[in-house]
Amino acid sequence: MQLEYPPIYSFPPLYTRQPNKIIRTKQIESWITIILDLASKNKLWTISKDGTIENSLNIFQNNDIGRSVPPLFIVEIMKIMFTNGQLVSKSDKKSDFDSDLSNEFYILWKPIESWGSLILEWFETSNKMNQVVTLYELGEGDESIGWEFHEMPAPLLVKSLKNLVSRNRCTLIKDENDKYIAMKVI
Amino acid sequence: MGQKGSKIKITETDRAVLELKRSKDEIHKFTKRTDQLISSERSELKNLMKENPRNYKENTKVRFLLKRIHYQEHLLERASDQLINLENMVSTVEFKLIEAHFLKGIQNGNELLKKLNREFKNLDEILDDVQEQIAYQNEIDETLSHSLAGVNDYEEEIDRELDRLNKEVNPEQTIKLPSTEGLASLPEPVHKEDLKDGMPSQKVEKVPGTEAVLLS
Incomplete structure (x- = not known):
């Protein structure tokens, strides 16, 4: 490096x-x-x-x-x-x-609330509101390239999304192994 | 949006879309991995060729590597096709969802319109009723105006009686009156005949009235 x-x-x-x-x-x-x-x-x-x-x-x-x-x-x-x-x-x-x-x-070079807001902004600008989006899509997908949270580790993404959950803007979805895999933001 | 207590619901379609997206993610991961694999194998191939600049064509490992790369590229191509397919699928599903929303909106609107139209059903009845009420109102008005006319008559009577009383209480006025009457008396008979029949009769009525007062 x-x-x-x-x-x-x-x-x-x-x-x-x-x-x-x-x-x-x-x-x-x-x-x-x-x-x-x-x-x-x-x-x-x-x-x-x-x-x-x-x-x-x-x-x-x-x-x-x-x-x-x-x-x-x-x-x-x-x-x-x-x-x-x-x-x-x-x-x-x-x-x-x-x-x-x-x-x-x-x-966290940005407070967790700011990460949440940034993710929310992505959802708004890329027209993903009210849709199911996978964690992978959010963090590694081609559509988030160029956003600061791109390649953010999934657990940290979940932490940021939980901030959105507490703001009543997001629901996290777990898979069959009780692991967070997707979310829906409104 | 954003209100407390409003939980975002995950519907069946959401789950279905999620499954689609998960497979999409898998393919995306695969393409990423294959991409890396191809580039690393390519550099390996180049290294091998650099090491054996003369007999690289006979080197089985070189041949094997190149074949592998070709195969991987073939896979990658197929994977990206599938990825595009899945992406199209996802967007189609999402659009269908919007269409479903649209349909629901139309249905709701139709339902509402029906309901409102049903309310207009007894319009004729209501209009008839209104007509009836108007007629009745007119009747009432007429009756009222009649009785009002009666009141007018009564007031005329009162006026007359007051005049009579006035004559009684202030006799000087009656003394003064002859002088004016005397002046008017000359043209009066001419007028009386020329005017309608009602006028003289009124005069006639007045005359007995004064007499009655005098009598009492």
């Missing part, structure tokens, strides 16, 4: 937990911006608890300058992202950061 990083990514103090609280807040903000930007530009959806994005790249480890963020500080950053709603658990069960067992999170 050839990824582009902002200049601050090569700034060594970024990798040391800053003792001053105000500076540390800024530092964590920078980290969050780096992660969310990187994820949205390259469509990276998952991050594990130790900061490995899409099972291949540890964002907190910079080999170019030979620096890495200490694990405890990684947890601190991830925890803040979790409470900000910028990370969401992979499992369906609602849980807090520490008790989450899935060990992997989805990166």
Whole structure:
């Protein structure tokens, strides 16, 4: 993966937990911006608890300058992202950061409500209202190419759609194995 | 839309469309996979040819690979045909659903029209009734106007009586009257004869009236 990083990514103090609280807040903000930007530009959806994005790249480890963020500080950053709603658990069960067992999170560079709205917009513009649409069609189909949610992992799509369900705009349909496979949006 | 409590229903047709779409998705997945397979096999083939630039035509693996690629391409073509078929099917079904909606709308409209027309059925009866009522109203009006005429007569009587009383109460006026009557008396007889018969009779009526007052 050839990824582009902002200049601050090569700034060594970024990798040391800053003792001053105000500076540390800024530092964590920078980290969050780096992660969310990187994820949205390259469509990276998952991050594990130790900061490995899409099972291949540890964002907190910079080999170019030979620096890495200490694990405890990684947890601190991830925890803040979790409470900000910028990370969401992979499992369906609602849980807090520490008790989450899935060990992997989805990166939400957009809040879940915005994803829901974007999907709703797709339904409206592509004339799919009041029709059954499969999850595959929504996420992988040719008709959603060019939309930001294209190639979004199916469970995350379901999470976004559940937001639409709570807004009474959507019904999810399960298959015979009790797995979500389709939806109908009005 | 969007109101609380309004659950979106999944109908039988929705389920059927879903099945169609699922098979469509399967084919879509298949074409994607085959596409990838073909491109990877092509690059493999090229590599093999690069490795054996002289005897690649005799290499069974090269031949096999190319055959495989052709076969996969053939499959891909068929799959995309099927995909188009299914897509057409889905859109046809969706259009049919809209047509069904249209039919339902027409039926509802027809039903409503029938109902409304049924209400017009006793139109004749109502019109007759209205006519009757109008006639009756006219009758009432006539009767009323009659009785009103009666009231008028009565008022004339009152006027006359008041005149009489006036003469009684204010005798000076009666004294003054002769002078005016005297002036008018000359043309009066001429008028009386020229005018309708009713006029003199009225005068005649008045004359006994005054007498009656005098008598009482």
